[in-house]
Amino acid sequence: GQQLNQSPQSMFIQEGEDVSMNCTSSSIFNTWLWYKQDPGEGPVLLIALYKAGELTSNGRLTAQFGITRKDSFLNISASIPSDVGIYFCAGRNSGGSNYKLTFGKGTLLTVNP
Amino acid sequence: DAGVTQSPTHLIKTRGQHVTLRCSPISGHKSVSWYQQVLGQGPQFIFQYYEKEERGRGNFPDRFSARQFPNYSSELNVNALLLGDSALYLCASSSGGGFLGAGNQPQHFGDGTRLSIL
Numbered sequence: 001g002q003q004l005n006q007s008p009q010s011m012f013i014q015e016g017e018d019v020s021m022n023c024t025s026s027s028i029f030n031t032w033l034w035y036k037q038d039p040g041e042g043p044v045l046l047i048a049l050y051k052a053g054e055l056t057s058n059g060r061l062t063a064q065f066g067i068t069r070k071d072s073f074l075n076i077s078a079s080i081p082s083d084v085g086i087y088f089c090a091g092r093n094s095g096g097s098n099y100k101l102t103f104g105k106g107t108l109l110t111v112n113p
Numbered sequence: 114d115a116g117v118t119q120s121p122t123h124l125i126k127t128r129g130q131h132v133t134l135r136c137s138p139i140s141g142h143k144s145v146s147w148y149q150q151v152l153g154q155g156p157q158f159i160f161q162y163y164e165k166e167e168r169g170r171g172n173f174p175d176r177f178s179a180r181q182f183p184n185y186s187s188e189l190n191v192n193a194l195l196l197g198d199s200a201l202y203l204c205a206s207s208s209g210g211g212f213l214g215a216g217n218q219p220q221h222f223g224d225g226t227r228l229s230i231l
Binding site: 003004006031033035040041042043044045048088090099100101102103104105106 | 117144146148153154155156157158161163168169171203205219220221222223224225
């Protein structure tokens with residue numbers, strides 16, 4: 001099935017560093033979502049973006065909806081050990097098929113205390 | 114408030130068997146979607162149901178079926194299990210129906226059912 005291009009695939013950083021990850025698509029989306037998944041759990045919604053160019057923050061997390069509607073990025077500032085996990089981007093299509101989410105393959109984040 | 118709940122949490126089956134997975138959405142949510150997540154990949158869309166009607170289907174064979182009940186809970190059924198069906202099956206609920214005009218309501222996921230096929 002279709003998956004978005006998410007990069008980097010994995011990151012290993014020191015506590016306190018900032019992190020940036022992004023997601024691109026060949027298709028236009030009218031909604032971008034960012035989720036975090038911990039081992040043995042389901043994805044947890046971090047940020048939802050509904051408008052091209054929108055920049056939204058949630059604590060130390062900031063995400064932007066690309067102006068072309070084909071990309072999005074997520075920044076995490078001042079990382080802490082509990083930020084460890086897999087981060088997924090997801091897009092929802094425009095038009096009549098706007099019920100399903102298309103996911104990236106995920107970015108595995110490791111934070112060294 | 115309770116989130117999306119799924120049962121069972123883990124299940125082991127053998128090839129050729131049938132399995133039923135269950136999902137209870139967040140209270141007040143009328144839409145339920147099912148996703149399959151194999152190891153190392155993002156979730157893949159299987160079905161969406163809204164108000165007990167199928168609203169969308171992903172690229173999965175007819176061995177996969179689902180339904181939604183009057184209380185908005187849902188079941189995912191898989192027949193003639195194959196080794197490749199081993200995965201984490203996730204259920205997500207949202208308040209919107211996902212069709213035009215229903216609004217962009219984000220989907221909230223349960224912790225999934227880990228299905229292993231031997």
